[in-house]
Amino acid sequence: MGKLYNPADYNLAANPSLPKTNSPWPFWSLLFLFAVVLALGWTFFTPGVRLTRPAISFSPGQITATTEATNRTATPVTVNVRFTVGTKGRDTALGSGQFTPLAHQDVSATIAPRSTSRVSCSFALPSGQVPNEAEAQLFSRQ
Numbered sequence: 001m002g003k004l005y006n007p008a009d010y011n012l013a014a015n016p017s018l019p020k021t022n023s024p025w026p027f028w029s030l031l032f033l034f035a036v037v038l039a040l041g042w043t044f045f046t047p048g049v050r051l052t053r054p055a056i057s058f059s060p061g062q063i064t065a066t067t068e069a070t071n072r073t074a075t076p077v078t079v080n081v082r083f084t085v086g087t088k089g090r091d092t093a094l095g096s097g098q099f100t101p102l103a104h105q106d107v108s109a110t111i112a113p114r115s116t117s118r119v120s121c122s123f124a125l126p127s128g129q130v131p132n133e134a135e136a137q138l139f140s141r142q
Helices: 025-044
Strands: 049-051 055-059 062-071 077-088 099-111 115-124 133-141
Touching: 049 077, 049 133, 055 133, 062 077, 062 099, 062 133, 077 115, 099 115, 099 133
Parallel strands: none
Antiparallel strands: 049 062, 055 062, 062 115, 077 099, 077 133
């Protein structure tokens, strides 16, 4: 028949030549591999043009949304940015308030290589609701 189970055969103190199954090296090697993959993805798959969150400024009769576009490539880039202004409801414990767009407009801008340029758009102040939030979206890049 087969060999009977003896707990001393699986005890590291009684039998020090047994392979250790609680080694941290597999965990550390997986963590290192994940860090390398993350660094490569961050280097090669980040967008060449980035936009900041737009700021809103009010003047008599109009509202201006301004964002900064950063070109990280080695060539000049022409971008189309879509500005949307609207109102955002209050945040609750259940989630973020709903954004209701009031107006949107597309603006084209050319950004020099490895530089940051300010892109702004003016809207006529709508009657009724006053916008308190703006969004900027990179619509197309050439």
